Amino acid sequence: MNAFLLYIDPGTGSLLLQFLIGLALGVSMFFKAIRYKIRSLFGRKKESE
Amino acid sequence: MMVASDSKRHPASYRDPCGFVFRHSGIIYRAVLPAGLEGYELLMQSGLYAQLHQQGRIIGHEALSGNELMPGAPQILKPQQLPFWSYPYEWSFHQLQVAALHTLGLVRSGLEFGLMLKDANANNIQFLGSRPILIDSLSFERYEDGKPWLAFRQFCEHFLYPLLLFQRFPELSPAFLMAYPDGISARLTASMLPWKCRLSWNHQLYVFLAAALSKKTGTSQKVIRISKGKILQNVAQLEGFIKSLKPRSQKAVWSNYYQESILSAGYLESKRQAVEQILSELKPERVVDAGCNTGNFSFLASEYAQEVIAFDADAASVDLLFQELRLSKSERIQVLVAGLTNPTPALGWALAERSSLPERLQGNLVLALALIHHLAIGSNVPLPYLPELFFGMTQQWLLIEFVPKQDPKTQLLLQAREDIFPDYNLEAFEAAFAKHFQIEKKMLLPHSERVLYLMKRY
Numbered sequence: 181m182n183a184f185l186l187y188i189d190p191g192t193g194s195l196l197l198q199f200l201i202g203l204a205l206g207v208s209m210f211f212k213a214i215r216y217k218i219r220s221l222f223g224r225k226k227e228s229e
Numbered sequence: 230m231m232v233a234s235d236s237k238r239h240p241a242s243y244r245d246p247c248g249f250v251f252r253h254s255g256i257i258y259r260a261v262l263p264a265g266l267e268g269y270e271l272l273m274q275s276g277l278y279a280q281l282h283q284q285g286r287i288i289g290h291e292a293l294s295g296n297e298l299m300p301g302a303p304q305i306l307k308p309q310q311l312p313f314w315s316y317p318y319e320w321s322f323h324q325l326q327v328a329a330l331h332t333l334g335l336v337r338s339g340l341e342f343g344l345m346l347k348d349a350n351a352n353n354i355q356f357l358g359s360r361p362i363l364i365d366s367l368s369f370e371r372y373e374d375g376k377p378w379l380a381f382r383q384f385c386e387h388f389l390y391p392l393l394l395f396q397r398f399p400e401l402s403p404a405f406l407m408a409y410p411d412g413i414s415a416r417l418t419a420s421m422l423p424w425k426c427r428l429s430w431n432h433q434l435y436v437f438l439a440a441a442l443s444k445k446t447g448t449s450q451k452v453i454r455i456s457k458g459k460i461l462q463n464v465a466q467l468e469g470f471i472k473s474l475k476p477r478s479q480k481a482v483w484s485n486y487y488q489e490s491i492l493s494a495g496y497l498e499s500k501r502q503a504v505e506q507i508l509s510e511l512k513p514e515r516v517v518d519a520g521c522n523t524g525n526f527s528f529l530a531s532e533y534a535q536e537v538i539a540f541d542a543d544a545a546s547v548d549l550l551f552q553e554l555r556l557s558k559s560e561r562i563q564v565l566v567a568g569l570t571n572p573t574p575a576l577g578w579a580l581a582e583r584s585s586l587p588e589r590l591q592g593n594l595v596l597a598l599a600l601i602h603h604l605a606i607g608s609n610v611p612l613p614y615l616p617e618l619f620f621g622m623t624q625q626w627l628l629i630e631f632v633p634k635q636d637p638k639t640q641l642l643l644q645a646r647e648d649i650f651p652d653y654n655l656e657a658f659e660a661a662f663a664k665h666f667q668i669e670k671k672m673l674l675p676h677s678e679r680v681l682y683l684m685k686r687y
Contacts, residue, residue, distance in 0.1 A: 193439075193442030193443050193444070194381060194382035194439070194442070194443070195377050195453045195455075196442055196453060197381075197382075197438060197439050197442050198377050198378065198381055198453070198455050198459075198460075198463065199377075199453050199455060200434075200438065200442075201434055201435070201438075201463055201466070202455055202456075202459035202462065202463065204434055205459075205462045205463065205466055206459070206462070208430075209462070
């Protein structure tokens with residue numbers, strides 16, 4: 181990574197934040213998918229958001 | 230670097246080592262420096278520019294051959310010249326929201342073409358009517374697999390956190406952002422938002438977790454890898470979050486002006502006809518609608534003028550105007566939140582980065598409809614001060630409505646206060662304006678005691 185590419189300070193902790201957000205969203209997507217599967221098993225077509 | 234004698238580098242353009250903006254004979258150009266050449270060439274060759282430009286999402290530019298204008302720059306661009314500039318601290322809620330979603334869309338499109346939006350500065354977005362456009366052609370760089378989105382924090386500070394605050398505190402003026410040219414921090418946002426926001430998953434992730442992590446220092450962040458899928462997931466989540474935000478109170482101070490007005494429909498109709506008559510005769514190139522309210526007359530003016538600059542100090546009125554503009558798709562009306570008694574100042578380094586409202590406000594015709602009683606009585610500005618204000622804004626014409634003291638609207642302003650305005654009358658008004666303007670037409674508006682003046686600048 182070139183030094184000049186960092187001329188906007190990515191922020192202390194902000195890369196870590198991105199990583200954690202990625203994890204959190206991944207987990208929530210996983211559970212959403214499971215919930216959707218279970219609902220479809222019981223014949224419920226629509227997922228209430 | 231050698232600079233051609235009459236090429237002047239723009240004072241706002243010093244942050245990016247990839248290039249800068251300069252002015253030559255009144256025209257804005259962009260110089261691409263060696264550090265920015267790769268990003269620029271990728272933008273052009275990948276097909277990203279063609280797509281964004283065709284969709285009207287990025288400013289168009291002409292690549293000039295030769296660099297006489299700015300020796301030392303490997304590439305000079307001549308971008309499409311914009312009719313008007315407004316700054317994020319002059320945008321209403323929906324303007325900022327639209328600009329935020331536009332920025333996220335650019336990240337998404339960039340990634341499709343193997344590029345990354347490296348800069349998420351709100352000042353890189355301008356409006357043509359209600360259409361947001363990216364004005365910085367050097368905002369993209371090659372996307373490297375696994376590299377996080379470096380401008381993510383900047384995006385939050387320039388867009389997400391201000392939106393959250395404006396949503397939560399509808400009384401907060403967009404001018405609040407003037408004090409924070411680099412954006413609002415997660416910590417400030419977290420400290421201002423009420424406790425119940427902690428119950429929201431999105432607030433937890435993007436505000437409270439961000440604020441907690443921002444206290445961390447000196448971790449070895451360079452090893453963190455984020456996949457493209459994760460970046461897109463983050464972008465999608467942000468889009469959903471931002472779209473869900475609605476200002477808590479949509480009710481504008483003046484937005485009910487026309488509906489609940491004690492003024493008769495006959496008055497409004499005759500005023501509309503009189504204004505339309507004058508517009509059709511003058512066909513002014515550029516109209517400034519001062520105190521535009523929700524823009525009834527801005528839309529009317531846009532039928533005759535090429536460009537209308539409409540502003541009002543009431544952010545909620547401007548927001549309604551902007552939403553109407555989105556439906557009409559007109560690009561002739563540029564809207565902003567600003568007032569005349571406390572106009573946007575020049576800001577930034579040496580006060581030269583962002584220009585003041587008076588520097589930008591120039592028209593061939595200025596509309597000052599149902600405005601003068603607010604300035605003279607609502608804000609105590611002495612009548613003799615006012616002609617100079619309008620003199621500075623117009624190159625030719627001024628269409629101004631005098632609202633006398635006995636008018637119900639003026640009486641409303643005087644209701645809760647002492648009448649300290651013995652000199653507020655038609656004679657004093659005409660005498661004051663006579664120093665700077667020639668009165669060309671004078672019309673009494675039916676069903677009222679208001680008088681409409683067409684004046685010409687000396």
